[in-house]
Amino acid sequence: MAEVEFRAVTRHYPDGVSALKGLDLTIADGEFLVLVGPSGCGKSTALRLLAGLDQPTTGEILIGGKRVNKLPPGRRDIAMVFQNYALYPHMTVHRNLAYGLRQRGTPKAEANQRVRDTSRLLEIDELLDRKPGQLSGGQRQRVAMGRALVRRPQAFLLDEPLSNLDAKLRNQVRGDLKRLHREVPVTSIYVTHDQVEAMTLGDRLCVMSNGEVQQIGSTDDIYNRPANTFVAAFMGSPPMNLIPAVVRDGMLHVGGAAVTAATTPPGPVIVGARPEHLHLHRGFVEGSVPARVDFVEPLGSHTLVTAIVDGRTHERAAIGGQRVTVYAPAGTDLSPSTPVGITLPAKQTYFFDAASGVALSGTASRAIAS
Numbered sequence: 001m002a003e004v005e006f007r008a009v010t011r012h013y014p015d016g017v018s019a020l021k022g023l024d025l026t027i028a029d030g031e032f033l034v035l036v037g038p039s040g041c042g043k044s045t046a047l048r049l050l051a052g053l054d055q056p057t058t059g060e061i062l063i064g065g066k067r068v069n070k071l072p073p074g075r076r077d078i079a080m081v082f083q084n085y086a087l088y089p090h091m092t093v094h095r096n097l098a099y100g101l102r103q104r105g106t107p108k109a110e111a112n113q114r115v116r117d118t119s120r121l122l123e124i125d126e127l128l129d130r131k132p133g134q135l136s137g138g139q140r141q142r143v144a145m146g147r148a149l150v151r152r153p154q155a156f157l158l159d160e161p162l163s164n165l166d167a168k169l170r171n172q173v174r175g176d177l178k179r180l181h182r183e184v185p186v187t188s189i190y191v192t193h194d195q196v197e198a199m200t201l202g203d204r205l206c207v208m209s210n211g212e213v214q215q216i217g218s219t220d221d222i223y224n225r226p227a228n229t230f231v232a233a234f235m236g237s238p239p240m241n242l243i244p245a246v247v248r249d250g251m252l253h254v255g256g257a258a259v260t261a262a263t264t265p266p267g268p269v270i271v272g273a274r275p276e277h278l279h280l281h282r283g284f285v286e287g288s289v290p291a292r293v294d295f296v297e298p299l300g301s302h303t304l305v306t307a308i309v310d311g312r313t314h315e316r317a318a319i320g321g322q323r324v325t326v327y328a329p330a331g332t333d334l335s336p337s338t339p340v341g342i343t344l345p346a347k348q349t350y351f352f353d354a355a356s357g358v359a360l361s362g363t364a365s366r367a368i369a370s
Contacts, residue, residue, distance in 0.1 A: 003187070008023070011054065020045055025206060029187055031204065036234075052068070081156075082159055087132040093128045093132075104151075153186065161190075196237055240274050250263075264360055284341040309321075309323075
């Protein structure tokens with residue numbers, strides 16, 4: 001195991017595309033860090049650079065304190081798990097697991113023992129005589145993880161390894177990964193575009209967009225203290241609601257209504273609130289945001305109500321046509337176009353700069369006057 005560092009790493013391509021724009025990131029020894037973001041954000045590029053499959057334009061990459069920029073992949077002592085498993089179809093599970101060890105000259109007895117230990121850890125010891133074609137998707141993914149883990153590398157790189165699995169298997173293998181890292185805490189860097197995977201797996205998350213880091217922190221930091229509107233909207237399912245608003249004469253105006261007193265400077269702002277923290281009222285009530293029902297989604301344990309904030313224009317901020325999603329009790333039945341009021345939670349409402357999207361304060365408890 002080893003600490004991994006990216007120091008001001010960039011990757012610019014001849015066609016002018018900048019995949020990474022100065023990545024500064026340290027992954028502690030034994031940490032499980034998740035790089036998360038939409039397609040094209042630079043997360044897979046960072047993993048490829050770390051693996052030695054690509055070269056940085058500028059900057060340094062260190063593994064265990066050693067600069068590895070020009071070191072070939074085979075000498076970096078890392079192991080990688082890919083999206084498509086990349087197993088040898090003509091080899092048994094045992095031979096797939098042992099192949100890398102034998103290529104490195106590991107004595108046969110030691111290699112067999114490592115295979116047995118790893119297969120027991122991953123609960124695939126009964127599959128050692130089978131070939132990949134005889135395995136389910138979840139079993140093949142465990143074999144792929146075992147082939148990487150059996151080498152006991154300094155770092156374990158996982159490039160969207162669960163994306164080929166169905167939802168049930170994805171949940172199961174996700175649990176396997178958490179258990180595996182608890183029992184064998186290898187430094188791990190995991191790439192995904194799935195924010196649920198990111199939040200459930202990572203000790204820390206690094207949220208990326210357009211080749212740049214947007215925020216680094218624990219799931220609690222990212223979910224409850226987003227640094228900007230990108231992080232707020234990307235992390236969470238459903239995502240945080242972001243509503244254009246105006247602070248005027250010491251009052252927060254949303255959807256044409258004066259909602260509450262506010263301490264932020266006057267002018268346009270973006271108000272953020274997560275669906276589970278909003279309160280829905282049948283019809284407009286004083287201090288609520290006026291809206292009308294767009295559609296309702298019954299989900300058994302609860303109902304998701306999507307409403308549209310009533311259109312208004314306040315000074316320089318255009319307010320209208322903004323969809324807002326609210327958790328409501330199971331059985332909630334509202335027809336489209338029904339007028340509703342939405343109350344913002346005092347301690348779980350966020351304020352962002354309307355121009356830059358940067359968080360103005362942590363929560364409304366600091367921005368709304370008590």
